[in-house]
Amino acid sequence: MSDNGKKVVDGLGRRDFLKTAGLAGVGVAAAMGGMAAGSAPAAAVAGPLSRAADLPKNKGPRVVVVGGGWSGLTIAKYLKKENPKFDVVLLEPSAMFMSCPLSNLWLGGVVDVDLLLHSYLDAARNNGYVWLQGMLVQFDREKRRAWTTAGHVDYDYIVLAPGIDYNYASLGVKDPAVASTLAHMYPAAFKPGSEHLSLRNKLDDFEEGVFVLNVPAGNYRCMPGPYERACIIASYFKKEGIKGKVILLDPNDKPTIKAEGFLSAFNDLYKDVLEYHTSTTITGVDPHNKVVETEFGEVKFADAALYPRVRAARLIEDVGLVDPNSPQMEARIDHFFYNVPGDEHTYVAGDSRPMPFSKSGNTANTEGKVVAGIIAARAAGKEPKWESPNTICYSMVNTDPRESIMVDAKYKFTKGKGWGFTDVRVINKRSRQLAKANIEWGRGLYRDMFGA
Numbered sequence: 118m119s120d121n122g123k124k125v126v127d128g129l130g131r132r133d134f135l136k137t138a139g140l141a142g143v144g145v146a147a148a149m150g151g152m153a154a155g156s157a158p159a160a161a162v163a164g165p166l167s168r169a170a171d172l173p174k175n176k177g178p179r180v181v182v183v184g185g186g187w188s189g190l191t192i193a194k195y196l197k198k199e200n201p202k203f204d205v206v207l208l209e210p211s212a213m214f215m216s217c218p219l220s221n222l223w224l225g226g227v228v229d230v231d232l233l234l235h236s237y238l239d240a241a242r243n244n245g246y247v248w249l250q251g252m253l254v255q256f257d258r259e260k261r262r263a264w265t266t267a268g269h270v271d272y273d274y275i276v277l278a279p280g281i282d283y284n285y286a287s288l289g290v291k292d293p294a295v296a297s298t299l300a301h302m303y304p305a306a307f308k309p310g311s312e313h314l315s316l317r318n319k320l321d322d323f324e325e326g327v328f329v330l331n332v333p334a335g336n337y338r339c340m341p342g343p344y345e346r347a348c349i350i351a352s353y354f355k356k357e358g359i360k361g362k363v364i365l366l367d368p369n370d371k372p373t374i375k376a377e378g379f380l381s382a383f384n385d386l387y388k389d390v391l392e393y394h395t396s397t398t399i400t401g402v403d404p405h406n407k408v409v410e411t412e413f414g415e416v417k418f419a420d421a422a423l424y425p426r427v428r429a430a431r432l433i434e435d436v437g438l439v440d441p442n443s444p445q446m447e448a449r450i451d452h453f454f455y456n457v458p459g460d461e462h463t464y465v466a467g468d469s470r471p472m473p474f475s476k477s478g479n480t481a482n483t484e485g486k487v488v489a490g491i492i493a494a495r496a497a498g499k500e501p502k503w504e505s506p507n508t509i510c511y512s513m514v515n516t517d518p519r520e521s522i523m524v525d526a527k528y529k530f531t532k533g534k535g536w537g538f539t540d541v542r543v544i545n546k547r548s549r550q551l552a553k554a555n556i557e558w559g560r561g562l563y564r565d566m567f568g569a
């Protein structure tokens with residue numbers, strides 16, 4: 118490791134290494150576990166990044182799939198189905214999977230948390246791939262080497278499916294310190310894990326007053342999610358006799374999806390416990406005094422889950438793949454075949470994609486199968502095929518009795534117009550039958566991603 122008294126990484130001086138890996142500017146904090154580039158001691162750089170990850174020797178083309186969410190899990194499994202010779206490595210830092218879909222039902226006490234939790238080991242073993250527990254820090258598209266917190270990995274193809282991050286400036290919060298406070302005190306609970314547990318604990322402890330929720334602008338993760346959550350919390354307040362009110366602030370003039378179904382639930386079931394404020398944009402938040410500022414005045418709250426506008430996961434920016442024209446910092450990829458233009462070895466899928474598809478688990482799952490097919494076709498020297506992903510989405514609007522509504526849609530591209538929905542079927546009439554289908558939908562998809 119020593120070259121004339123200087124520390125080197127894989128034969129490169131530290132400065133050269135940073136340059137090669139593109140670490141010299143943005144994203145260094147992530148690479149160095151929060152340390153600034155200039156101040157990182159060489160030993161920190163030479164740690165896991167400098168050694169090869171502990172992996173079995175690959176016997177076929179290696180595909181690294183970054184992110185074990187709905188997209189990455191599906192892609193990893195279906196790559197092996199498409200071509201059992203692929204050596205697939207799923208890179209995911211979390212110790213276990215916790216599902217966002219159906220988490221609102223768990224918040225409302227309808228399902229047990231066990232339904233949401235799944236094992237990466239089982240998914241990998243059942244489907245013949247390897248789970249590497251770590252994070253992608255950077256990769257070199259020419260050399261096809263990925264640097265991860267678990268060591269570096271050489272690959273033939275890489276797929277990035279890292280999901281979303283939040284843009285707190287969209288809530289009028291420009292100071293990163295205030296954004297951090299806000300994220301700790303009033304987490305959105307639209308990313309899996311601690312945020313969801315925190316929201317559930319808040320509800321368990323809630324005694325009285327206003328609970329504020331909001332709908333972000335733009336193409337946010339899970340279109341019906343904020344409306345479903347408002348129903349679930351209102352339903353919980355009613356059932357538990359809590360003297361609380363849910364206030365839902367929405368910049369749109371009606372729910373962005375399944376509007377009729379949500380509006381009739383708000384009116385028929387929750388008139389006394391739910392206020393729905395349309396055309397209302399949040400312009401600022403004072404987390405210490407518990408005040409949300411809007412164009413129409415202030416809302417004081419006892420507790421809240423504030424959902425900023427989403428952007429593609431920061432990783433996409435850190436590795437230099439952001440589309441400069443994307444207001445939500447999404448990836449620059451071919452809209453039909455998911456590869457970075459001019460590079461058929463690098464792909465982006467799931468909620469980091471730039472296409473205006475619904476940022477949903479069902480979309481990521483059906484799209485993942487298509488992406489696996491595209492990579493397999495190209496590896497075999499064949500023409501890839503495009504297919505529309507499918508967005509099937511149930512929302513539970515009542516927990517006693519359990520009643521859900523649903524939508525099912527695909528996408529089509531029209532020259533001059535861009536992307537739009539096709540084959541849309543919406544059921545706005547809430548029913549017990551749809552509530553059953555709602556839970557069965559989740560079970561089926563967990564089986565698909567984690568079972569053989």
Ligand SMILES: Cc1cc2nc3c(=O)[nH]c(=O)nc-3n(C[C@H](O)[C@H](O)[C@H](O)COP(=O)(O)OP(=O)(O)OC[C@H]3O[C@@H](n4cnc5c(N)ncnc54)[C@H](O)[C@@H]3O)c2cc1C
Nearest residue numbers: 184186187188217218252253280307467468476477478479
């Ligand atoms: C409350 C709620 C309810 C929802 N309900 C539904 C529903 O009913 N139906 C539906 O279809 N969808 C629903 N969704 C949406 C769905 O959860 C998301 O659209 C889906 O998870 C997107 O999949 P993804 O793989 O792109 O991202 P994610 O599932 O978020 O996965 C991204 C993964 O990437 C990992 N990662 C990030 N950075 C790195 C890195 N540098 N290196 C390695 N790994 C990294 C993360 O740890 C994470 O595991 C809901 C979402 C929420 C929050």
